[in-house]
Amino acid sequence: MTTLSLQRQPSMAWVGTVTRSREFSVFLALVILIAVTVAANPRFLSAQSIKDLLLNSSILVILAVGQAIVIVTKNVDLSVGSVLGLTAFATGKVFIALPDLPVIAMLAIGIAFGAFLGAINGALIAVAKVPALVVTLGTLYIFRGVDFAWAQGQQISPSNLPADFLALGAGTLLGFPYLALIALAVVIAFGLYLNNARSGREFYAIGSDVLAARLYGIRVGRKVFSAFAISGALAGLAGVIYAAKYGNLDATAGQGLELNVVAAAVVGGVAIAGGVGTVYGAALGAVLLTTISSALPVLGVSPFWQRAMVGALILASIVLDRYLALRTERRLRGHDSHAG
Amino acid sequence: MKFMSTTGSRRLAPTYIAIATGLALALSACGGTTNTSSSASGGGATSSASADPNAPIKEGLKVAFLPKQLNNSYFTVTDRGGKAAVEEYKGTFSEVGPSEASASSQVSYINTLTQQGANVIATSANDPKAICSALDEARSAGAKVVTFDSDTDPSCRDIYVNQATAEGIASTQVKLISDAVGADGGDIAILSATANATNQNAWIELMKKELQKPEYAKLKLVATVYGDDNAQKSQQEVQALLQAHPTLKGIISPTTVGVAAAAQYLSGSEYKGKVQLTGLGFPSQLKEFVKNGTMKAFALWDVEKLGYLAAYAGAALASGQISGAEGQTFKAGTLGEFKVEPDSTVLLGDPTVFTAENVDQYNF
Numbered sequence: 001m002t003t004l005s006l007q008r009q010p011s012m013a014w015v016g017t018v019t020r021s022r023e024f025s026v027f028l029a030l031v032i033l034i035a036v037t038v039a040a041n042p043r044f045l046s047a048q049s050i051k052d053l054l055l056n057s058s059i060l061v062i063l064a065v066g067q068a069i070v071i072v073t074k075n076v077d078l079s080v081g082s083v084l085g086l087t088a089f090a091t092g093k094v095f096i097a098l099p100d101l102p103v104i105a106m107l108a109i110g111i112a113f114g115a116f117l118g119a120i121n122g123a124l125i126a127v128a129k130v131p132a133l134v135v136t137l138g139t140l141y142i143f144r145g146v147d148f149a150w151a152q153g154q155q156i157s158p159s160n161l162p163a164d165f166l167a168l169g170a171g172t173l174l175g176f177p178y179l180a181l182i183a184l185a186v187v188i189a190f191g192l193y194l195n196n197a198r199s200g201r202e203f204y205a206i207g208s209d210v211l212a213a214r215l216y217g218i219r220v221g222r223k224v225f226s227a228f229a230i231s232g233a234l235a236g237l238a239g240v241i242y243a244a245k246y247g248n249l250d251a252t253a254g255q256g257l258e259l260n261v262v263a264a265a266v267v268g269g270v271a272i273a274g275g276v277g278t279v280y281g282a283a284l285g286a287v288l289l290t291t292i293s294s295a296l297p298v299l300g301v302s303p304f305w306q307r308a309m310v311g312a313l314i315l316a317s318i319v320l321d322r323y324l325a326l327r328t329e330r331r332l333r334g335h336d337s338h339a340g
Numbered sequence: 341m342k343f344m345s346t347t348g349s350r351r352l353a354p355t356y357i358a359i360a361t362g363l364a365l366a367l368s369a370c371g372g373t374t375n376t377s378s379s380a381s382g383g384g385a386t387s388s389a390s391a392d393p394n395a396p397i398k399e400g401l402k403v404a405f406l407p408k409q410l411n412n413s414y415f416t417v418t419d420r421g422g423k424a425a426v427e428e429y430k431g432t433f434s435e436v437g438p439s440e441a442s443a444s445s446q447v448s449y450i451n452t453l454t455q456q457g458a459n460v461i462a463t464s465a466n467d468p469k470a471i472c473s474a475l476d477e478a479r480s481a482g483a484k485v486v487t488f489d490s491d492t493d494p495s496c497r498d499i500y501v502n503q504a505t506a507e508g509i510a511s512t513q514v515k516l517i518s519d520a521v522g523a524d525g526g527d528i529a530i531l532s533a534t535a536n537a538t539n540q541n542a543w544i545e546l547m548k549k550e551l552q553k554p555e556y557a558k559l560k561l562v563a564t565v566y567g568d569d570n571a572q573k574s575q576q577e578v579q580a581l582l583q584a585h586p587t588l589k590g591i592i593s594p595t596t597v598g599v600a601a602a603a604q605y606l607s608g609s610e611y612k613g614k615v616q617l618t619g620l621g622f623p624s625q626l627k628e629f630v631k632n633g634t635m636k637a638f639a640l641w642d643v644e645k646l647g648y649l650a651a652y653a654g655a656a657l658a659s660g661q662i663s664g665a666e667g668q669t670f671k672a673g674t675l676g677e678f679k680v681e682p683d684s685t686v687l688l689g690d691p692t693v694f695t696a697e698n699v700d701q702y703n704f
Contacts, residue, residue: 043583048610052579056572148439153416158604158628170608246571248600248625250413293573297580303535303566 022269022324023281030288037295044298051172054180055245057290059084059238061183061283063257064264065190066234068282070227071265072194074207074274075125075132077228080235081257082143083117087239088253089147092156095165103165110240111233117143118232122225132228140258144251151251158247169244179241186234187283194279203227207274263314264289276328289314391663393670398659401431403651404453406463408490409441413622414596414643415464417704418488421647422462428673429655431459443467450474454481460654462647464489472496484657488650498657498664500685501650503641506539509594510546512639512691513618517590518556520616520636525558526589529581531602531619533569533595543594562588567598574601582611593619599638603629623694623702630696639691643704646688649675653686 037044063080070077087110094109095101117139124135158166171178194200205213206220214220243249268285270277292313296306403426407415419435426433436453438445443466453461454477461483465471468491475485475496488501517528530547532540544564551559562585567574574597582588593599599619606612607629617635622643629635652672653662662668664684671677678686694702 041583043586046583049579049583052575052605052609056576056579148411151411153411153413155413155622155624157622157624159624245604246601247604247628248571251411294576294579297565297577298583300584 023278023284026268026281026284026288030284030291033288033291033295037298040300041298044295047175051175051177053287053291053294055170055177056294057287058177058179058183059241059245060257060260060264060286060290062186062234062238062241063261064268064282064286065186065279066231067261067265068268068270068277068279069190069194069203070132070231071262071270071272072203072207072274072277073224073227074210075224075227076136076262076272077118077121077132077231078136078258078262079117079121079139079143080231080238080261081254081259082140082147083114083232083235084239084242084254084257085251086117086143086147086150087114087236088243088249089151089156089251091240091243092160092249093150095162096156096160099162101162103162103168106165107237107240110236112236114236114239115229115233118229118235119225121232122228125228126221126225144255147251154250156243156247156249161243161247165244166247169241169247179245182237182241183283186237187279190230190279204275207276209275260289261286267314271324391660391665391668393661393668395660397429397655397661398459399430401426401429401459401655401658402457403431403433403460403462403654404458405433405435405437405647405651406446406449406453406461407435407437408464408466409445410435410437410439412441414489417643418464418647418650420704421644421649422651423647424644425648425651425655425673429652431655433651434458441466443470446471447474450478454478454483457481458483459658460484460486460651462486462488462650462654463492465492466490468492484654486650486654486657488646494683498684499653499662499680500683501646501653502685502687503643503646504688504691506542506546508690509620509639510543510550512693513543513592513594513620514547514550514556514559516618516637516639516693517592517616518559520618521559521590523558525556525560527560527562527585527587528590528592529563529565529585529588530561531574531577531581531591531593531595531598532564532566533598535566540594547592547594559590567593567595567601569595569597571597571601571604574598575605578602578605582615588615590616590618593617593621595619596621596625596640600625603634607632607634620691622704623699624704626694627699630694630699637693637695639693641688642692642702645675648673649678649686649688653678 034044043049063084067077067080090113091106091110094106121136121139124130125132168178173181194203202213202218202223205216205218206223210220239254242253264286265277265282266272266285267288268277268281268283270282292310296309301309403422405419405422407419409415423433436449438449446463446466447470450461450471451474458478461478463485465487472493475492479485485497486499486501487497489503491500494500521528530544532544548561550556551561563581565577565581567577578591581591591602593602599617599621602617603626606615606617613633618638620640621638622640626635626638630637649672653670656662656670657664661670662680664680666680666682668680669677680686
């Protein structure tokens with residue numbers, strides 16, 4: 001099964017069908033949601049509103065791509081919100097120290113810093129053989145704690161940040177927000193890599209059947225390590241973008257975001273059990289979740305119920321995901337004797 | 341190394357995620373600075389009558405500031421003000437506090453301060469009742485207790501330093517949006533913190549009352565939305581507001597997170613300068629936006645002076661200048677003289693209004 005998924009042979013077509021239909025259903029849900037909201041208020045499709053939707057979802061999309069890669073290997077990264085927060089605060093600190101630093105250099109610093117934090121996760125998981133859930137729950141608090149200790153209650157204000165950096169947060173290129181273009185580039189790059197490159201397929205192999213992957217000669221530990229480094233790097237990128245978008249930063253930036261990220265990936269069809277899902281799906285899940293929270297107030301849903309609605313929609317997708325996972329597992333048992 | 345390794349436990353994975361999710365949800369629910377309860381009710385602290393307004397401030401007073409939580413920029417500023425005051429009267433300043441603003445997290449810090457023989461404990465309570473017995477113990481050991489920003493039950497402390505009255509906040513906010521929108525008036529909306537925030541709701545009610553005054557007849561409040569003191573949620577609520585109410589002329593956001601997020605959004609959107617914004621915000625956060633024309637003015641009490649006044653109130657208590665009874669007066673350094681009001685409360689004053697002209701003078 002593992003070797004098959006490496007080469008995407010026709011006998012694995014049902015997996016492709018399930019995931020493809022899953023992405024399509026997420027996309028369909030998005031279209032329906034937008035249609036319903038537009039019916040209630042046509043201004044939901046105004047140029048400004050579309051720009052807002054794109055801007056709102058770009059951070060979550062970038063994080064969801066990283067999370068998808070980790071979840072595909074049957075791990076989870078709960079530390080992304082803290083990595084984002086720490087990188088965002090670091091961005092402010094770097095700009096206070098070096099106000100003339102080019103924006104592109106700051107993005108590179110953020111990615112490198114995030115990759116370093118992700119590598120800590122990856123090393124603990126791959127070398128110390130501790131479950132990812134435990135490690136990243138620990139680093140969630142550690143990274144946030146470092147952030148708190150570093151910030152000591154200070155704030156970064158827009159006046160601390162260079163104007164061209166803040167322009168990255170709100171500016172557009174041919175009508176498209178920079179942030180959305182960055183997010184799109186991330187999605188396409190990692191989508192192509194995971195789908196086509198041999199080393200990209202190896203993530204799926206590990207998540208599908210780790211023993212078979214090992215027998216096949218994949219260096220599982222190193223691969224899982226790199227998944228966490230990628231997730232960290234993308235969270236670092238998202239942290240720099242967060243700083244550009246909001247301008248006002250304290251040590252709490254991105255707190256609780258990890259839950260939205262995992263939810264976005266799961267809603268987008270990335271199976272928690274590993275081995276299934278695409279970054280396109282995760283990105284769509286992120287756009288869907290963001291659009292839900294933008295649409296609910298437009299639809300006039302009572303503020304008391306909005307959170308419950310978002311939660312219900314997440315639960316519904318996880319239940320659907322579980323159902324599909326069980327069904328495929330059963331099918332797998334039927335077709336393939338070595339399951340387990 | 342992996343999440344799970346056998347097929348059997350593979351089924352458990354979602355359960356673990358759910359548990360972790362729940363945990364993180366519970367832990368991420370922490371308080372914002374403006375969701376505090378500022379109205380004191382009930383009887384004042386029982387105070388002995390022996391107060392000598394002319395007594396000098398004792399030197400070497402041990403003054404401890406115990407904010408709701410450390411790492412909260414609001415309290416970083418109040419405590420900075422407190423420290424300045426303590427240094428002026430040659431006391432010893434210390435700052436301790438929990439990292440989380442949960443109900444009982446301050447208790448152990450109060451107990452430690454009691455053992456260390458603190459003369460003054462200045463605190464902003466996470467919960468009006470949870471720290472009462474600890475404060476009672478501190479007071480029977482000789483410490484004077486001053487609450488600021490967020491009060492305890494009046495019986496548990498000697499003095500409450502109130503940053504601003506709810507009426508003062510409401511009337512300032514309505515006045516500012518009225519001035520910004522102009523004489524023609526129009527539709528306005530409120531962007532609040534959470535739907536259940538006591539303080540916010542009290543202010544909103546008073547703003548509604550204020551809007552009924554004849555001078556505000558042309559302003560119409562069309563919606564109140566809740567950004568949960570989260571930057572992204574606040575921006576999404578503002579976006580929805582502007583879509584649902586195309587004629588909207590102004591937004592009031594009486595919460596620091598909300599007003600900063602709204603300003604950030606408006607300044608990068610087509611609504612900049614067309615939809616007015618005011619609220620309660622930090623000068624450091626909103627400086628850019630009053631200068632670039634996104635907003636004309638906003639308000640907040642002087643946070644640094646709040647801590648400064650609390651430190652002086654504590655010193656006045658510990659030196660016997662006041663006992664907390666109504667009508668007593670004390671001098672708070674450069675701020676001048678303050679009078680103790682009913683319920684052993686001292687009022688800092690009206691909120692300060694910040695505009696492009698004066699915003700650079702403030703350092704918080």
